[in-house]
Amino acid sequence: MAFDPDLAIRQLVEIYRAAYLRLLEIIATKEARGRVTGFERALLADVNAILLELDRTAKAWAAEVIPKVYTGSAETVYEAWLAAGLTPPAFDARYAQVHRAAIEALVANFQDQLDDAHRFVGRRIRDQWRRAQLEVVAEKISTGRTVREAKRALQERVAAEGLGAFRDAKGRIWRLDAYAEMVARTTTAEATNAGLLNQLRGMGRDLVQLTQHRSPCPICAPYEGRVYSISGKDKRYPPLSVVPGFDKGYQTLHPNCRHRASPYVEELADDPEGDRIRSNRPFEDRRSEAEKRAYEREQERNRLRRERRKLEQQLAVLPPGEERDRVRERLRAIRSEQRALGREQREYLDEIGT
Numbered sequence: 001m002a003f004d005p006d007l008a009i010r011q012l013v014e015i016y017r018a019a020y021l022r023l024l025e026i027i028a029t030k031e032a033r034g035r036v037t038g039f040e041r042a043l044l045a046d047v048n049a050i051l052l053e054l055d056r057t058a059k060a061w062a063a064e065v066i067p068k069v070y071t072g073s074a075e076t077v078y079e080a081w082l083a084a085g086l087t088p089p090a091f092d093a094r095y096a097q098v099h100r101a102a103i104e105a106l107v108a109n110f111q112d113q114l115d116d117a118h119r120f121v122g123r124r125i126r127d128q129w130r131r132a133q134l135e136v137v138a139e140k141i142s143t144g145r146t147v148r149e150a151k152r153a154l155q156e157r158v159a160a161e162g163l164g165a166f167r168d169a170k171g172r173i174w175r176l177d178a179y180a181e182m183v184a185r186t187t188t189a190e191a192t193n194a195g196l197l198n199q200l201r202g203m204g205r206d207l208v209q210l211t212q213h214r215s216p217c218p219i220c221a222p223y224e225g226r227v228y229s230i231s232g233k234d235k236r237y238p239p240l241s242v243v244p245g246f247d248k249g250y251q252t253l254h255p256n257c258r259h260r261a262s263p264y265v266e267e268l269a270d271d272p273e274g275d276r277i278r279s280n281r282p283f284e285d286r287r288s289e290a291e292k293r294a295y296e297r298e299q300e301r302n303r304l305r306r307e308r309r310k311l312e313q314q315l316a317v318l319p320p321g322e323e324r325d326r327v328r329e330r331l332r333a334i335r336s337e338q339r340a341l342g343r344e345q346r347e348y349l350d351e352i353g354t
Helices: 005-029 036-083 095-138 143-161 177-201 272-279 289-317 322-351
Strands: 164-167 173-175 205-211 225-231 262-264
Touching: 005 036, 005 095, 005 143, 005 177, 005 205, 036 143, 036 164, 036 177, 036 262, 095 143, 095 164, 095 177, 143 205, 143 225, 143 322, 164 177, 173 177, 177 205, 177 262, 177 289, 225 272, 262 289
Parallel strands: none
Antiparallel strands: 164 173, 205 225, 205 262
């Protein structure tokens, strides 16, 4: 059975979602008794055990999946020639070291990002607990109820703020499972593109073409489908360095990007002259209004999906009461919006011919 990167990503994300729910369950069900310091030690011990397991999972996943994605992409370069019945160009053996170094860098970067996320979650839970304690003490709750009331305050804080794993440049806090998915998808995209680009360099080939997708985002739309010169030396085509992301040394346009580089072999192209003309057009957003609407609805579906997960996670941690009832009612409304938007999205996709 062929290796499926998307399946590997989904499996990793499910592990992170299960871990996130286990963290919420610990906060919701941990028995509040004894002294505050004892409860804190027990709570943080359980949390750290889960985070250490995620450390091991991320390390094993990176060591197995990223090299497979990278080498699999490099092998597709040969397949482009072989599929046409041609002999692939010779590969410069010195690039084998380039391949090894690129894989090591991708694996290390993936591990570092998720290790940092795990530490961020641990610190956030500890800080939320300590703030909850201070609130209870400030309200002068009697000693016998301090642990129970502080735990309830912690549950309410976690329900409101979540267990963030990363704060981005705009100040937004990413949930642990969402952040892990973004890192996994972005890293596999970079591994795919890096493997292909380095293989082409080792074979002395300089041209790639970015894939084209339905309802692309406004960042990618001006750049998709074009042919680029990797080195920038082939002046018949724009240099790859003009593409966002690639212009800063990354191997993808942006996080979670669907676009990939593919080998462009002029002698195998159906319309090389047309490809040159299209590749040198001004970099403008040429999407139709239907494509733009389809993209906007897809973004709204993603927003609703994120809100639904947040509400489901709030239900997992909130104690019984009016706030829990309000969350449940909002969750019902979100599910109804998702069904309606799904029908609209299918209509728009039919309109743009998918």
